[in-house]
Amino acid sequence: MPANVAKDNLTYEDLLRIVELVKASPQFSEFRLKVGEIELHLKRKREASSPAPQAGATPSEGNEPAEAPAQTRRKDIAESWPAHWVVVRSPMVGTFYRAPSPGAAPFVEAGQTVEADATVCIIEVMKLMNSIPAGARGVVREILADDAQAVEYGQPLVVLEPR
Amino acid sequence: MSQRGRHESSAGTVAAAPRRFDFVDVTLRDAHQCLWSTRMTTAMMTPILPAIDRAGYAYINILGGAVFDVCVRYLHENPYQRVGLLCSRLDTPCDALTRGQSLYTFELFPDDIVALNAEALARRGVAVLTVYDALNDNRNIESSVRAGKAAGMKISAWMTYTLSPVHTDAYYVERTRELVALAPDFICIKDPTGLLTPERGRTLFAAVVQAAGGIPLQLHSHCQSGLAPEVYGVAIESGFRFGYTASEPLANGASLPATEDIGARARALGCETSLDPESLAEVAGYFSWVCEREGKPRGRVARYDPALYEHQIPGGMISNLSYQLETMGIADRMPAILEEAARVRCDLGYPIVVSPFAQYIVTQATLNVVQGERYRTIPDEIRKYACGYYGRLAAQPSAEFLERANIRPDEYVTEAPAAHIEPWVPRLRSQLGLGASDEDVLLAAFYDRKLIAELEDPAHGCSFRTTPLAELVAFFAQRSDIEYARVRFAGTEMTFSA
Numbered sequence: 001m002p003a004n005v006a007k008d009n010l011t012y013e014d015l016l017r018i019v020e021l022v023k024a025s026p027q028f029s030e031f032r033l034k035v036g037e038i039e040l041h042l043k044r045k046r047e048a049s050s051p052a053p054q055a056g057a058t059p060s061e062g063n064e065p066a067e068a069p070a071q072t073r074r075k076d077i078a079e080s081w082p083a084h085w086v087v088v089r090s091p092m093v094g095t096f097y098r099a100p101s102p103g104a105a106p107f108v109e110a111g112q113t114v115e116a117d118a119t120v121c122i123i124e125v126m127k128l129m130n131s132i133p134a135g136a137r138g139v140v141r142e143i144l145a146d147d148a149q150a151v152e153y154g155q156p157l158v159v160l161e162p163r
Numbered sequence: 164m165s166q167r168g169r170h171e172s173s174a175g176t177v178a179a180a181p182r183r184f185d186f187v188d189v190t191l192r193d194a195h196q197c198l199w200s201t202r203m204t205t206a207m208m209t210p211i212l213p214a215i216d217r218a219g220y221a222y223i224n225i226l227g228g229a230v231f232d233v234c235v236r237y238l239h240e241n242p243y244q245r246v247g248l249l250c251s252r253l254d255t256p257c258d259a260l261t262r263g264q265s266l267y268t269f270e271l272f273p274d275d276i277v278a279l280n281a282e283a284l285a286r287r288g289v290a291v292l293t294v295y296d297a298l299n300d301n302r303n304i305e306s307s308v309r310a311g312k313a314a315g316m317k318i319s320a321w322m323t324y325t326l327s328p329v330h331t332d333a334y335y336v337e338r339t340r341e342l343v344a345l346a347p348d349f350i351c352i353k354d355p356t357g358l359l360t361p362e363r364g365r366t367l368f369a370a371v372v373q374a375a376g377g378i379p380l381q382l383h384s385h386c387q388s389g390l391a392p393e394v395y396g397v398a399i400e401s402g403f404r405f406g407y408t409a410s411e412p413l414a415n416g417a418s419l420p421a422t423e424d425i426g427a428r429a430r431a432l433g434c435e436t437s438l439d440p441e442s443l444a445e446v447a448g449y450f451s452w453v454c455e456r457e458g459k460p461r462g463r464v465a466r467y468d469p470a471l472y473e474h475q476i477p478g479g480m481i482s483n484l485s486y487q488l489e490t491m492g493i494a495d496r497m498p499a500i501l502e503e504a505a506r507v508r509c510d511l512g513y514p515i516v517v518s519p520f521a522q523y524i525v526t527q528a529t530l531n532v533v534q535g536e537r538y539r540t541i542p543d544e545i546r547k548y549a550c551g552y553y554g555r556l557a558a559q560p561s562a563e564f565l566e567r568a569n570i571r572p573d574e575y576v577t578e579a580p581a582a583h584i585e586p587w588v589p590r591l592r593s594q595l596g597l598g599a600s601d602e603d604v605l606l607a608a609f610y611d612r613k614l615i616a617e618l619e620d621p622a623h624g625c626s627f628r629t630t631p632l633a634e635l636v637a638f639f640a641q642r643s644d645i646e647y648a649r650v651r652f653a654g655t656e657m658t659f660s661a
Contacts, residue, residue: 009630009631009632009653010630010631010632010635010652010653011448011631012445012448012449012451012452012631012634013448013451014631015452015631015632015634015635015638016451016452016455018635019455019635019638020455026644037652037653038650038651038652039649039650039651039652040648040649040650040651041647041648041649042639042645042647042648042649043645043646043647043648044644044645044646045643045644045645045646045661091530091533091534091539091540092529092530092533092540093487093490093491122543125526125529125530125542126483126484126487126522126525126526126529127519127522128522128523128526128542128543128544128545129542129543129544130530130540130541130542130543131543132540152491153491153533
């Protein structure tokens with residue numbers, strides 16, 4: 001505590017120092033402080049652990065915080081398609097969308113024939129939308145992820161039988 | 164300079180009357196956007212507003228895109244009500260920042276939404292509407308300037324600084340001329356990643372002051388490189404009239420310089436300011452305490468780091484990316500991705516490394532590296548950007564990118580980006596019914612109904628004064644481990660027991 005505490009107002013500096021001292025001494029059940037004009041006497045509950053406000057907001061440059069990718073509910077996919085079938089995989093960790101916007105019709109359904117450049121799904125990566133093309137003309141045989149599901153890098157999304 | 168020479172001008176200009184340098188506070192907006200992920204609540208602001216008001220600022224910036232969005236999505240505060248509350252509690256005129264035609268988002272809105280927003284802000288008491296476009300395509304701020312003026316607000320028009328072979332002094336002189344044609348009240352250079360150096364400032368600022376033809380200039384520069392206070396000094400010497408700054412605990416690092424520091428520089432350079440040191444100290448003390456109470460970081464002066472000038476990627480984005488790479492088990496690819504980011508930026512025609520283009524660059528660089536093939540996947544937004552959908556590019560994208568993006572000639576957009584967006588207000592009004600206010604219409608234009616339904620009036624739970632002693636008592640009260648507290652101070656004694 002500075003020597004100049006003989007004054008009318010407790011300052012924010014005084015406050016910060018007191019709080020630092022209180023926080024730095026959690027193992028004691030009693031706390032007494034007398035300095036200048038300030039006198040404090042605290043008693044702590046024996047068993048309680050100190051619930052200090054949680055620290056550590058991550059600094060970030062004008063961006064909303066990254067959502068931690070949710071644990072992927074990855075279906076155990078036995079990759080047992082005929083060798084010539086085409087598997088469309090996720091280019092990145094991201095979110096799988098079957099339709100261009102919420103409520104809209106899906107890009108493709110199983111059984112449907114698509115052209116090579118047709119979009120079969122969207123993968124949202126770091127808030128950007130990536131239209132994923134079929135890559136080959138064919139019949140959609142399986143759609144392996146649910147709408148809005150978190151997907152991993154390389155995860156199979158759609159399987160096509162080339163035509 | 165003699166000891167009494169505070170009215171003498173440095174830098175060789177002759178100043179008969181003392182020059183002034185004035186301040187725009189960013190503590191309630193950009194400072195916590197940079198340091199606290201925009202998580203300062205209205206209740207954290209209101210107790211200290213009287214001291215901020217006395218501190219001598221010319222304007223107080225209270226709103227920006229991220230603040231608006233975080234209010235809605237994370238704090239569940241009605242952002243227009245926050246604006247109204249702050250304006251009504253502050254005598255100092257308040258300033259609100261929008262991203263021009265994109266307002267608070269990165270999408271484009273029709274002119275009628277832009278105009279309605281300007282009216283709503285003015286009605287809430289905003290005195291200055293500040294606008295910029297992240298591509299520096301000033302066609303994207305025209306409707307905002309027009310609507311802001313019509314609503315009776317002053318206009319601050321910004322241009323964004325970046326470092327690239329095409330962002331020359333001549334480039335910024337050209338942008339300044341475009342802004343002058345819009346007749347704003349202020350013109351500002353915004354340096355979102357703190358890339359300006361004193362050397363560049365000397366040529367750039369002089370050129371822009373000259374091109375501005377008497378419109379007062381402002382500087383808004385962040386402190387990532389540690390050079391910003393020096394750069395502000397150069398701006399003052401070059402004839403800039405205003406600097407954006409923050410209270411000391413929320414200044415520096417990714418934030419802007421401290422008001423206290425730039426005030427001292429301005430006075431040393433012979434300028435008069437209206438700053439009141441005692442009020443500034445009270446504000447700084449309060450926010451130091453709030454950092455401790457809320458467990459939020461303080462701004463720290465950044466070390467000069469030359470790497471900042473290579474990839475220019477903001478630190479927050481790097482930490483997000485490294486988290487994602489870790490979950491993919493490829494954390495070791497980070498240096499390759501940062502290197503690729505520099506090449507991607509060049510391929511894309513040197514977009515400024517701010518939102519949303521910073522995300523574009525980082526995401527594309529990551530895709531390129533992870534897939535082991537450049538531009539195998541190109542996000543839809545990046546194609547749209549390359550087509551000119553969001554505005555003019557600073558430079559032509561590379562041939563390699565254009566070939567992979569496979570853009571058809573009819574996909575290129577050359578008109579003003581919002582030129583063909585149909586009005587939204589009539590449709591929204593008919594959906595929402597006669598009882599809907601302008602602000603209801605605007606919120607419905609930006610967000611889905613579920614988010615809007617969760618919004619609360621931020622005035623609930625706000626106190627409008629506090630003291631260190633009151634904060635101390637509140638601190639003891641919220642700690643469940645303390646069952647007894649006796650506080651004696653200056654003739655007062657208080658005892659609390661559980």
